[in-house]
Amino acid sequence: MKVVLPDSSELELPDGASGLDAARAIGPKLARDAVLVRANGHVQDLRIPLEDGQKIELVTISHKDDPDALYVLRHSAAHLLAEAAMRLYPGVKIAIGPPIADGFYYDFEFPEPIAEDELAAIEEEMRREIAEGREWVRDVVPREAAIERFRAEEQPYKIELAQEADEPISLYTQGDFTDLCRGPHLPNASPIKALKLMSLAGAYWRGDEHNKQLTRIYGTAFYSQADLDAHLERLEQARARDHRRIGTQLDLFHLSDRSPGSPFWHPKGMVIWNALEDLRRRENRRRGYSEVKTPLLYDLDTYKTSGHYENYEENMFFVHSHEGEEPMALKPMNCPGHMLLFGSELRSYRDLPIRYAESSTLHRDERGGTLHGLLRVKHITQDDAHVFVTEEQIQEEIDGMIDFVRYLYDRFGVTPRAELSTRPEKRLGTDEQWDRAEAALESALQRHGMEYVTSPGEGTFYGPKIDLHMTDVLGRSWQMGTIQLDYQMPMQFGLTYMGPDNREHSPVVIHRALLGSLERFIGILIEHYAGAFPFWLSPVQARVIPVGEGHREAASALRDRLAGDGFRIEVDERDETLGKRIRDAEIEKVPFVVVYGDRESDDVLAVRERGGGQSTHSLDELVSTLRELAAEADPP
RNA sequence: GCCGGAGUAGCUCAGCUGGUAGAGCAGCCGCCUUGUAAGCGGCAGGCCGUGGGUUCGAGUCCCUCCUCCGGCUCCA
Numbered sequence: 001m002k003v004v005l006p007d008s009s010e011l012e013l014p015d016g017a018s019g020l021d022a023a024r025a026i027g028p029k030l031a032r033d034a035v036l037v038r039a040n041g042h043v044q045d046l047r048i049p050l051e052d053g054q055k056i057e058l059v060t061i062s063h064k065d066d067p068d069a070l071y072v073l074r075h076s077a078a079h080l081l082a083e084a085a086m087r088l089y090p091g092v093k094i095a096i097g098p099p100i101a102d103g104f105y106y107d108f109e110f111p112e113p114i115a116e117d118e119l120a121a122i123e124e125e126m127r128r129e130i131a132e133g134r135e136w137v138r139d140v141v142p143r144e145a146a147i148e149r150f151r152a153e154e155q156p157y158k159i160e161l162a163q164e165a166d167e168p169i170s171l172y173t174q175g176d177f178t179d180l181c182r183g184p185h186l187p188n189a190s191p192i193k194a195l196k197l198m199s200l201a202g203a204y205w206r207g208d209e210h211n212k213q214l215t216r217i218y219g220t221a222f223y224s225q226a227d228l229d230a231h232l233e234r235l236e237q238a239r240a241r242d243h244r245r246i247g248t249q250l251d252l253f254h255l256s257d258r259s260p261g262s263p264f265w266h267p268k269g270m271v272i273w274n275a276l277e278d279l280r281r282r283e284n285r286r287r288g289y290s291e292v293k294t295p296l297l298y299d300l301d302t303y304k305t306s307g308h309y310e311n312y313e314e315n316m317f318f319v320h321s322h323e324g325e326e327p328m329a330l331k332p333m334n335c336p337g338h339m340l341l342f343g344s345e346l347r348s349y350r351d352l353p354i355r356y357a358e359s360s361t362l363h364r365d366e367r368g369g370t371l372h373g374l375l376r377v378k379h380i381t382q383d384d385a386h387v388f389v390t391e392e393q394i395q396e397e398i399d400g401m402i403d404f405v406r407y408l409y410d411r412f413g414v415t416p417r418a419e420l421s422t423r424p425e426k427r428l429g430t431d432e433q434w435d436r437a438e439a440a441l442e443s444a445l446q447r448h449g450m451e452y453v454t455s456p457g458e459g460t461f462y463g464p465k466i467d468l469h470m471t472d473v474l475g476r477s478w479q480m481g482t483i484q485l486d487y488q489m490p491m492q493f494g495l496t497y498m499g500p501d502n503r504e505h506s507p508v509v510i511h512r513a514l515l516g517s518l519e520r521f522i523g524i525l526i527e528h529y530a531g532a533f534p535f536w537l538s539p540v541q542a543r544v545i546p547v548g549e550g551h552r553e554a555a556s557a558l559r560d561r562l563a564g565d566g567f568r569i570e571v572d573e574r575d576e577t578l579g580k581r582i583r584d585a586e587i588e589k590v591p592f593v594v595v596y597g598d599r600e601s602d603d604v605l606a607v608r609e610r611g612g613g614q615s616t617h618s619l620d621e622l623v624s625t626l627r628e629l630a631a632e633a634d635p636p
Numbered sequence: 637g638c639c640g641g642a643g644u645a646g647c648u649c650a651g652c653u654g655g656u657a658g659a660g661c662a663g664c665c666g667c668c669u670u671g672u673a674a675g676c677g678g679c680a681g682g683c684c685g686u687g688g689g690u691u692c693g694a695g696u697c698c699c700u701c702c703u704c705c706g707g708c709u710c711c712a
Contacts, residue, residue, distance in 0.1 A: 105707095113640085115640075115641090116640060116641060198706090199640075199641085199706055200639075200640045200706090200707085201706065202638055202639025202640070202708055203638095203639080203707070203708045204638080204708060207709075208709085209637080209638075209708075209710080213639060213708075214639090214708095215639070216640095216707070216708075218707075244705095249647085255703095255704085257702070257703050260703065260704090307712080308712080311712070312712070314710095315710090332712090333712070335712085364711085366710085366711075367709080367711085368637060368703095369637070369638075369707095369710095370709085370710065371704085372705090460712055462712080465712090474706090482712090484712075486712090489712095511712080545671095545672085547669090547670065547671060548669055548670060548671095549670090550669090575668090575669085575670095576670085577668090577669090577671095577675060578670055578671055578672065579670085579671085579672065579673065579674070579675085580670095580673080580675080581670095581672090581673095582672045582673055583673035584673085585672095585673090586672095587673080595671065595672065597670090598671090599671080606671080608672060612672080614672065
């Protein structure tokens, strides 16, 4: 048979030859260094027979940054981990151990719980395995043989997996350890030049909290120690951008045991908060939204009608009044209030769409262990709105919202990942309604050139939705905005409008938060900018530093002049050296520093930009520069 | 909620196997009078998260609870 190499040349091989055979046919070095083969673009174990006419590409240890090469390396490292665990902890049950974005993990059920300081010994054992020259042997066996084998080894999780795996079942053996595995794997362990076990965590079998909790060991591996070092360095740098750290450093907010999950916003943090509120309010007004304010507390009947009492009760705060028997509950969402508001008057089709916007505070009693800085809080402020439309208006309305999304996120130079979630199996409404609703969402995404992934079946029971996601500095994905079509809640509240046919119709409601929660959005922004906010968002936009005591008056006058133009200006007249005050301004990421001494006047100002660039400008020039930058808040 | 880790000065962190708490930065007070990323000296600052236990003695060991961190689950 023949296979085609990347340079389009053909290689003649005996029938049944594997990727490894192909490598050997080309040269001994390639045979030694190859880690996997891509056959017609698909990652494949080197031991699997190639097929006639396949285009093959041999990937070697020199492709150390190739995602597939790292994947195989880490997958094999996971098997070494399992082998080490089996040797050090007799009786351990092994579950699954895949490679992941930055490494790998393996889930175990240990006879006794293990502690983090035991990882070092396991890691040492893994190194020993590598030093001993582990090789992987691939076997393909019938299901029953695999089950029999794992039954003999008393590995219940593997038995369960073998019962479900597609036949034929492949097994990989290294040393005296055999694992049920799809592969591919390295031919041998020698390419694993650097590895590190990172952490220990609990993880439920099959990701279901009703199942037993297993112990997960996370690790990572690379083709070189330098790559591992670089990876650890990247993690360290990411920690420096963590919004929790920057929030403290820049005096933006703090969190307290006195009210877990509820940030205390400091004056400087409030500047950013208010800038976002201004943006939200101004754009809402431009786009036909009406701002409303609805109560924070409602009686239980309201939540029973909305369905929250039944479906969301464990996340709600209940409060007792001295009056009345039943508790009230703090709203976890604005929708019930907006339903009641809509229902408070008789509505005509001529009134629609009605767009209620509100950014009041929501409270959600999140499960312990899930809170995270500003990114997961109990005190939530959304740029929320509920839009009541007729079915015919859905398309246009969604289209406007996607345009709105683009406008908002472009302000910050970020691109959220959009996810379209379509009809789940359990759902309300007719197929025709779902067809139209999904089409409306999809076509709006397409029209605005938004990239998106579709998640079939992930919509809510009451309608499809578009979610917007962003990634934090630790690589975790967070939901930001959401646009959800809802046919049900208006009906639950008995909402109607009078149609042109003089009959009552149910409106469709679109739940929509575009930035999502302001808390979360600001958290992501802090990390995105690493605290160096663009001028229009900067808590302090310029700091004036008088060189000596004699310049304080002039510096204050300059501050007053610029503040009078609406800029946020401080004077740093502390009794510190100029160098120290410059340094502090840099650390605080102040966009402009104006040094004022004997050489300066209104005609000649010494302006230092964040990062170090220096220039001289007249006051008028400076003001017009600042004006231009401030206008970024509201571009045409 | 679950697994693992951790709570020491405003912040970042030391404090080995139990013997009465320490640094840097910040703060305050002086000196210096500053020209583009840390001038010098001094002072003050702690219920060692909470409650209990072991011990002659607990920041240190054990238990409870709270909170935080990394995961898992959850996240209309």
